[in-house]
Amino acid sequence: MLIVVAALGDALTPIGYTWVPLIAAACVLAGVMMSFRGAAWTGAFALAVTVLLDWRVGILDSGTGWVEEVTVFLAVLIGLDVHWMLERRDRRLAAAWSVAGALQRAVLPAPPTRIGPLRVAARYEAADAEARIGGDAYAIQDTPFGIRVLIGDIRGKGIGAVSITTTLIGAFREAAHHTSSLDELAERLEQSLGRDQAPHAHTSHDEEFTTALIAEIDHAGRTLRLLNRGHPAPYLIRSGRVTELQPADPGLPLGMGDLVSQPATTDTISLAAGDVLLFVTDGVTEARDADGAFYDPTQLTFPDGRPAAPTEVLDTLAEAVYRWAGGRRDDDMATLAISVTTTTSDMPSRTDAPGFAG
Template sequence: MQGRLRRLTRARAAGPATVRCVLCPDIVPSVIRPRRSSRRRPLHGGQWDAALLSPVIVTVLITALAFSTPREFAFSRLLPAAPALAAAMWPVLPTVLLGTFCLLIMIGLSFAYTDLGTPYTAAAIIAVTLAAAYASHVRLQREKTLLHVRLVADAAQKVLLRPLPHRIEDVEIEALYLAAQEQARIGGDFYEAVGTPFGVRLLIGDVRGKGLSAVGTASAVTNSFREAVYDEPDLRGVVHRLEASISRHSSAFPALDLPERFATALIAEIPHGGGRVRILNCGHPPPLLVRRGQIRVVEPTIASPPLNLASLIGDHYCVDTLVFAPGDQLLLYTDGVTEARGRDGEFFPLPQWMRQQGPTPPRDLLDRLHRALVRYSDGRLDDDIAVLAVRCATVQAREQPGRASGKQWSDSQTGNRPCSPE
């Protein structure tokens, strides 16, 4: 985000930016074998059943060795390990029953081998079983507390990142969110999609920083957006409302670890009936526009400042208008996608990856992107990731407006209108 801020400052000094155009030939996607993820994955199905049976397996194995080997080896002294292992995954009562069973096995061995030191081993089994029962009780209480915490986190996530409708009018919408921390539910990335009297309005953004302060800032921006989109007829008015909200929030809850708190954001509007999309980019990574196998990186004509930095850079906001015909798809994302690193240290090549996908429904596209990011980064995500895939619903036997006859992109073909800042 720091690099984007520097580029943004240079862009404003240099004047209008040039729209980058990428030609995309039809390429059949290559099959890539997934690499193993370095993250620990939870056990499912047969693996979890085998783990639950491990205390029984250990008990049977030690008992078989104790009966089949000479008494000098004294494998029976390992029996206390079984209830100790059970404490990590069993409830209290089964743990106590397993310890009792091990004690009975030891008593049975004492009849076959009279000089095994049965009293000492039996005392060890009793002591370990009691300790294991207490440890199992403590573990269950902590798991219950963790479950309650997760429920609260899930409720908070639904408030900040509520489930989006799959379709608003003629616009198909799908979302993807990946937290950098494996146990995290929410972070500093945010998105929203709302059907308003002015059309479908979309928001995606990224707050500088991490932790609860970033979550609070993201919540303030998102809640302000949900209110402003119904009242403001122009996207510039929406951004002014977001700017005021994040400024008030930063003043009320200053971040001790950050000298400046700001957020990049991108707002898009698809009017009723479709046909075009308006985009206001406040220092955010440029979206990708997909049309008939071609990929376009939609850079802003004139750079707009990130939220809460208007006092330093200026409060001039630019709205770009592009044709958004039936079948066109828009990919909005945060910098966690393009800054995901592979083993060689290279960033994830999102435009090149998009060229290989072909015509893909939004949900399938995000599922593929999820797998590709995890595979490319080997499961190590250093930043939160938020992605919105938006597609204008296809209408059969209908000529797409503004459809280009050639392979080259141009402002006249795409409907990109020059922007005059406010």
């Protein structure tokens, strides 16, 4: 289009004025916006138009004509070179994206969709969409003591956070099989993180810590135990109603446990068939709207009070957070939904709202 406009402009303006610079610009733009073949054909068309315009005004064999034709030819070469560089960059970005995806799957593999009486879904959205992975972590493991769940938020970003994430998940998968209590499991995680960070302690002036929520669901799907180490509380979705499961006595984050003498309290909640547990990181609870108000997951609604599938819960939550924050994402967001499909007894729990039994 620019070449046609330049040709018409050149034909309608007096001799001595030229529109060839616009033709040259069109050749460079073609290299940016079109395929290699399209840019090459555009360049050939531009050269033909330039020769035709110079012939029309009788300067085809003059010095001025040669300058214009060489200018357009060089613009064609520049456009093709720019296209080649952009293609090479795109290939490198695609390779980096593939590596990031492989790293995400290695560090945060998708959990099994079903474990015993539980159905599971997980979602991870990094604050930097190109990074694919950041400082949030989750894992679920079937153990002799029950089905154990971990969700955590590592302080920091980048490769350092990924390294801590790997340590945390690896330690959880190992210790979850050999520790009978959640207190002991949390202590093992803290020790593993401490060993991992000790070699770097002299190079970092920032205190490293990880918020974590450790859960245990018995194999019958009737009882949930929670140990909170400074992490956002989980939510229970029952009959379409979302309730926050605030801990009775939350502990300090992993890495700060030596500041207190008593372990955090483990809370116990009764479960029923159809219940859905929602675990989140602060990328959800600290999402802000235009007025600076934090998002509250208890605002979630589900039609007809029917049991929601885990994937439906996560989809609904992600959409709600996106709308609340106006499409902005300032922090990583990890979410995990677990539904209880059957229990050994389908009798409802003693109260409509979940209660704690220390």
